[in-house]
Amino acid sequence: MKKLNSCIYISGLLVLLTTGIACNNNLDEITYSEVKEDAYKYTDPYKAMGIVYANMRGLFGHTTYSIAQEASTDELVMPANASGWDDGGIYKRMHLHTWNSENPQMANMWNSMYVGVSNANRVIEQLDTGKIQMPAGLDKKNFVAEMRVARAFFYWLLLDNFGDVPLVTTPLHGLASQESYPGKTPRKEVYQFVVNEILAAMPDLSEDIDPQTYGRFNKWAAKALIANIYLNAEVYTGTPQWEACLAQCNDITGKYSLEPVYRDIFKTNNDHSPEIIFAIPFDENVAGGFYYEMFSWHGAFKARSNMQATPWGSGSAMAISQFIDTYDPSDQRLPDTWLMGPQRGMDGQPLLGSYDKAGKQLVLTKDLPDGLYTGESEGYRMNKFEVKVGAKPDLSNDFPFFRYAQVLMMKAECLLRTGHPDDAALLVTQVRNRNFKTDPAKATVTGADLQKNTVYHYGYVQNYKITDTGDAAPVQYGRFLDELGWEFVWESYRRRDMIRFGTYTKKSWLSHKPNGDERRIFPIPQEAINANPKLK
Numbered sequence: 001m002k003k004l005n006s007c008i009y010i011s012g013l014l015v016l017l018t019t020g021i022a023c024n025n026n027l028d029e030i031t032y033s034e035v036k037e038d039a040y041k042y043t044d045p046y047k048a049m050g051i052v053y054a055n056m057r058g059l060f061g062h063t064t065y066s067i068a069q070e071a072s073t074d075e076l077v078m079p080a081n082a083s084g085w086d087d088g089g090i091y092k093r094m095h096l097h098t099w100n101s102e103n104p105q106m107a108n109m110w111n112s113m114y115v116g117v118s119n120a121n122r123v124i125e126q127l128d129t130g131k132i133q134m135p136a137g138l139d140k141k142n143f144v145a146e147m148r149v150a151r152a153f154f155y156w157l158l159l160d161n162f163g164d165v166p167l168v169t170t171p172l173h174g175l176a177s178q179e180s181y182p183g184k185t186p187r188k189e190v191y192q193f194v195v196n197e198i199l200a201a202m203p204d205l206s207e208d209i210d211p212q213t214y215g216r217f218n219k220w221a222a223k224a225l226i227a228n229i230y231l232n233a234e235v236y237t238g239t240p241q242w243e244a245c246l247a248q249c250n251d252i253t254g255k256y257s258l259e260p261v262y263r264d265i266f267k268t269n270n271d272h273s274p275e276i277i278f279a280i281p282f283d284e285n286v287a288g289g290f291y292y293e294m295f296s297w298h299g300a301f302k303a304r305s306n307m308q309a310t311p312w313g314s315g316s317a318m319a320i321s322q323f324i325d326t327y328d329p330s331d332q333r334l335p336d337t338w339l340m341g342p343q344r345g346m347d348g349q350p351l352l353g354s355y356d357k358a359g360k361q362l363v364l365t366k367d368l369p370d371g372l373y374t375g376e377s378e379g380y381r382m383n384k385f386e387v388k389v390g391a392k393p394d395l396s397n398d399f400p401f402f403r404y405a406q407v408l409m410m411k412a413e414c415l416l417r418t419g420h421p422d423d424a425a426l427l428v429t430q431v432r433n434r435n436f437k438t439d440p441a442k443a444t445v446t447g448a449d450l451q452k453n454t455v456y457h458y459g460y461v462q463n464y465k466i467t468d469t470g471d472a473a474p475v476q477y478g479r480f481l482d483e484l485g486w487e488f489v490w491e492s493y494r495r496r497d498m499i500r501f502g503t504y505t506k507k508s509w510l511s512h513k514p515n516g517d518e519r520r521i522f523p524i525p526q527e528a529i530n531a532n533p534k535l536k
Contacts, residue, residue: 042126042131042132042133043133043135044135045127045132045133045134045135045138045140045143048123048126048127048132049123049143049146049147049150049216051119051123052116052119052120052123052147052150052151053150053215053216053280053281054287055112055115055116055119056112056116056280056401057280057282057287057288057289057290058108058111058112058115058289059109059112059113059157059280060280060289060290060291060292060399061108061289061291062078062294062295062316062317063090063104063105063108064105064108064109064112065108065109065112065113065157065161065492066399066492067094067105067295067317068094068105068109068161068495068522069492069493069494069495069496070317070489070490070492070494070495071091071094071095071317072094072095072097072099072495073494073495073498073504074320074322074323074456074458074485074494074498074503074507074509074510074512075319075320075323075485075489075494076317076318076319076320076489076490076494077095077317077318077320077368077371077379077510077511078091078092078094078095078295078316078317078318079091079092079095079316079318079368079370079371079372079373079374079379080092080316080372080373080374081313081314081316081355081373081374081375081376082314082355082356082375082376083299083312083313083314083354083355083376084313085313085316090103090104090105091316092371092372092511095371095372095510095511095512096371096511096512096513096515097505097512097514097515097516097519098515099522099523100523100526101523101524101525101526101529102525102526105522106522106523106524106525107525107527107528109157109161109522110158110162110524110525110528113154113157113158113161114154114158116150116151116153116154117151117154117155117158117168118171120147120148120150120151120154121151121168121169121170121171122171123147124144124147124148124151125170125171127140127143127144127147128140128144139204141204142204142205142206144201144204145200145201145202145203145204145205146201146205146216146217148197148198148200148201149197149198149201149205149217149221149222149225150217151169151197152193152194152197152198152201152225153217153225155167155190155193155194156194156225156228156229158190159187159190159191159194159236160232160236160496161521161522162521162522162523162524163187163521164184164185164186164187164190165184165185165187165190165524166182166183166184166185166534166535167182167185167189167190167193168182178532178533178534181532181533181534182532182534183534183535184534184535187236187237188236188237188238191229191233191236191237192237194229195226195229195230198222198225198226198229199226201222202219202222202223205217205218205219205222206218206219207219207220209255209256211271214271214279214281215271215278215279215280215281215398217278220251220252220255220256220277221277221278221402223248223249223251223252224248224252224277224278224402224406224407225278225402226248227245227248227249227252227407227410228402228410230242230244230245230248231245231410231413231414231500232496232499232500233245234500235496235499235500235520240417242413242414242417242418243414243418245410245414246411246414246415246418249407249408249410249411249414250411252277252404252407253407253408253411256274256275256276256277256403256404256407257274257275257404258274258275258404258405258408258430258431258434259273259274259275259434260434261434262332262333262336262434262435263336263384263386265400265403266384266385266386266397266400267386267397268386268388268395268396268397269396269397270397270398270400271398273400273403274404275400275403275404275405276398276400276402276403276404277400277402277403277404277407278400278401278402279398279399279400279401280398280399280401281398282394282395282396282397282398282399283394283396284391284392284394284395284396285392288393288394289394290385290394290395290397290399291393291394291395292317292382292385292395292490293307293311293382293385293387293391293395294309294311294312294393295311295312295315295316295317296311296315296316296317296318296381296382297311297315297339297381297382297387298311298313298314298315298343298351298353298362298376298377298381299311299312299313299314299315299354300343300351300352300353300354300362301315301339301343301351301381303345303346303347303349303351304343304344304345304346304351304387305346305387305388305389305390305391306345306346306389306390307387307390307391307392308390308391308392308393309391309392309393314353314354314355314376314377315381317381317382318368318374318378318379318380318381319338319366319379319380319381319489320368320371320509320510321366321367321368321379321461321510322456322457322458322459322461322466322509322510323456323485323489323509324338324366324380325366325456325457326454326455326456326482326485326486327486328436328442330436330438330439330442331435331436331442331486332434332435332436332437332438333435333486333487335383336383336384336435337382337383337384337489337490338380338381338382338383338384339364339380339381339382339383340364340366340380341363341364342361342362342363343361343362343363343364346389350362353376353377354376355375355376356375356376357375357376357377362376362377363377364377364378364379364380364381365377365378365379366379366380367464368461368464368510369461369462369463369464370461370462370463370510370511371461371510371511371512372511382490384489384490385397385490400491401492405431405487406487406488406493408427408430408431409427409428409431409483409484409487409488411427412424412425412427412428412450412480413477413480415427416447416450416451416477416480417477420447421446421447421448421450421451422446422447423447424447424450424480425445425446425447425449425450428445428450428480428483429443429444429445431483431487432444432445432483445479445483449479450477450479450480450483451477451479452478452479453474453475453478453479454475454478454479454481454482454503455478455479455482456478456482456509458470458471458472458503458507458508458509459508459509460508460509460510460511460512460513461509461510461511468508468513469508470507470508470513470514471506471507471508471514473506475501475502475503476501476502477501478501481497481498481501481503484497485497499520504519504520505517505519505520
């Protein structure tokens with residue numbers, strides 16, 4: 001233990017890069033244990049690494065990373081209603097692209113990501129210095145490699161969401177002056193660091209696919225990670241990397257398989273899915289943080305699954321009607337992803353409204369008047385992740401951050417963009433096949449189909465109708481962008497996909513109009529800038 005000349009924090013990195021950490025200005029040393037950190041020996045490297053993975057659960061919620069990737073796009077919106085959901089405008093600003101550095105989503109994303117970096121830096125140092133002891137038969141280099149990839153994962157999210165960010169690769173101990181605070185590193189350099197780290201670590205990663213590697217970065221999860229980074233390389237650096245992305249996808253091909261039934265990917269206790277490459281595990285009792293139903297479902301929907309918890313108010317997160325209009329009615333992903341129409345409890349009784357539909361059966365309708373305020377039964381709600389009978393607020397569904405369908409779709413996109421549309425269509429058809437059982441012919445798409453414009457009817461909506469179409473320019477490979485939406489909505493891909501296809505800051509949808517290309521990245525949270533002026 002030692003005295004610090006300022007506040008006592010978890011680590012130097014957190015002092016300088018994260019926000020909202022409590023400060024105690026009493027400089028007297030308080031001893032909580034007779035065992036000093038520098039003398040403590042960790043005897044289980046798996047447990048020592050656990051904090052790095054556990055921190056990934058902080059990426060999910062109604063005011064953090066996962067919903068920011070969806071509610072700022074043309075798929076989802078979180079409007080206010082009679083039960084609330086305005087909260088000072090923090091949700092509608094995401095839809096309108098008028099967020100600022102004080103939106104809580106920014107601080108929550110930033111903090112989760114940099115706490116992940118900080119924990120990874122600490123574990124890597126402890127492995128290197130021998131503080132984490134290796135039991136017989138285990139090799140330190142394998143664990144260091146895994147933690148380097150986990151750190152690269154967090155830095156990828158940081159460069160993707162914030163652009164230029166501080167690049168710190170060792171624990172920062174006792175930085176005392178602003179001159180020694182880390183400044184921002186250009187996005188392109190952070191990208192290159194992340195790519196180099198993953199490639200360097202790859203030979204020492206496990207190739208096993210089993211319960212021991214589930215929820216961890218084995219070689220195939222690392223390849224899925226770097227494939228995603230290469231997929232968006234042109235956005236990050238100005239130079240596309242389609243061939244590099246394709247090579248990583250080819251390495252994964254055949255190691256996993258598609259679930260025969262789409263909904264099984266997202267069910268409770270989905271940890272045995274052959275499709276999931278990298279999951280973030282959740283458990284209702286010991287690993288909480290996944291609660292999409294709580295901010296999408298109406299409180300009355302508690303009776304749909306005899307939940308132990310009551311969803312908040314009349315819910316908010318819902319489908320944008322223009323997105324729903326893009327689905328083929330025969331596509332099983334439509335009902336598998338969205339709650340629609342009349343709602344009943346497990347006993348078959350109609351579920352009733354409490355606000356503008358008080359005493360009347362709740363019938364979820366597709367069309368929205370705008371993206372700012374809706375009735376309590378307007379908008380289709382989340383049905384993608386199973387809410388089991390007797391569910392608590394936190395669900396036990398693991399989140400499939402990378403899955404095999406996405407690898408096939410990345411591969412298809414690379415083929416499409418490098419002049420092989422028919423080969424791309426075969427892969428897209430493979431992904432679609434499980435979702436058109438009633439009309440199998442509709443599962444087949446052609447290379448010509450994927451090169452068509454999007455079927456999304458973009459435009460600004462007032463009183464349920466498009467009143468201003470805005471930018472009507474065709475979207476190159478827009479039909480492929482549609483495919484990504486139908487397959488991956490609610491999975492935190494859409495913002496990145498829209499940026500890559502050029503629609504995120506150009507098109508209008510619901511109450512959103514374009515608000516400048518600078519909106520392709522989020523601002524560094526103001527509290528972090530206040531703590532470290534080099535982040536301006």
